[in-house]
Amino acid sequence: MIRRALDALYGASAVLAAIALFGIFVIMVGGVILRELGRELPAADDLVAYLCVATTFFALGHAFRRAELIRVGMLIETLPPGARRVQEIVALLLTGAGVAYITWWTAQDALFSLEIEEVAQGTVPIPLWIPKLAMPIGSGILLVAILDDLFAVLAGHKTSYIAAAEARAARGEYSAER
Secondary structure, eight states: OHHHHHHHHHHHHHHHHHHHHHHHHHHHHHHHHHHHTTOOOTTHHHHHHHHHHHHHHHHHHHHHHTTOSOOOOTTGGGSOHHHHHHHHHHHHHHHHHHHHHHHHHHHHHHHHHHHTTOBOSSSSOOBTHHHHTHHHHHHHHHHHHHHHHHHHHHTTOOOHHHHHHHHHHHTTOOTTOO
């Protein structure tokens, strides 16, 4: 049940990233069409920038689980299984600590923007806490994914990114493994 809930969380986050990416497309196409009609789409640049951040942060957890984030495993992959397990644990602990730090401070920034009622300086006064929420939410989901894999390694299982890379290799897909 927990596994299904976590996988649904990662999937929902990927869907949010896809929606944000589609939003960028819609705004850009709408801007081009309106420009041809002699009009302007207010705050288009601001909205596209916010959606770029949302696309990036919402995709992190899903990409991590599918081994689609950059990972340098040159040292870890040469180690024997016992030492590799220890190094995976250390790497996941350090990564988790860094992502927890990012999550904490981006959440504090969004809350501060809400508290001081900070708005965008563009043509449309968008409350900045709204687009800033994508950062702590997305990095929080990445933190959950990291902890998910940490618990898997501690339990003696493979991490999701190793399993995903092995599945790709079994299918003969080597484009992601460089």
